[in-house]
Amino acid sequence: MVKSKLITCFPPKCHIFNLGNNKIEISIRMTIKEIKSQIEKYRSVKKKIFVTSSFQTQSIPMLHILSSFASDIDVLFIHTGFHFPETISFRDEIVELLGLNLVEVLPLVAKIQQKDVNGQFYFVSDPDHCCYLNKTQPLEPYLKQYDVWISGVRADQSAIRKNMKTQQPGLFETTRFHPMLDWNSKQIYEYRQLHHLPEHPLDKKGYQSIGCVPCTRKFDLSDERSARWFGMNKTECGLHTDLIK
């Protein structure tokens, strides 16, 4: 578990409250007000808050919103060791742009011990176990340490996420807060355009949902999570499966 505060700058170099009067912008502005109010409520009772981000293009509006009034919140990046180099450089660009307090979460089990009896990495033979070792298990100490976990899941991303709630109980007595749940991909796009926020470099190359290299494919389906774990009966990495009833 390594905590590294990279680059911080405050206030953020771009601001969110310069919205105009069209319908989409008003709708976003109301949501931002609600997010801010909820975080103030958590803080008023001294809840410890963290946010996780995979630093995809779609993650950026939430990080931008949070950075405008709560840039001190720890932003956890679960570094599996299998990411595209473009994701790491995009992450660092966003951290600098928004002045985020980045915390790198690293696997507890060395990669050499992450191979099956045939000498293959578990992502080939047992991706659930691979996700457990590289994502779920490394996050557990943080879940015990904090009270509120914010993540940017959206209902329009998959059938599973459609059933999630804006707030719901999580593991180790945490509260899970999903402020972007009701946003759709159009709003995410509009917000990014409005604030001139950059996109992940692989978006232009046809990737729709970007995770670890071995489990990400270029694919174009209405369910954007289908570009992950292609050909496998798996659509979630384990971070959110405790919410699936």
Ligand code: SF4
């Ligand atoms: S997404 Fe793939 S490579 Fe990444 S942790 Fe899960 S199974 Fe392993």
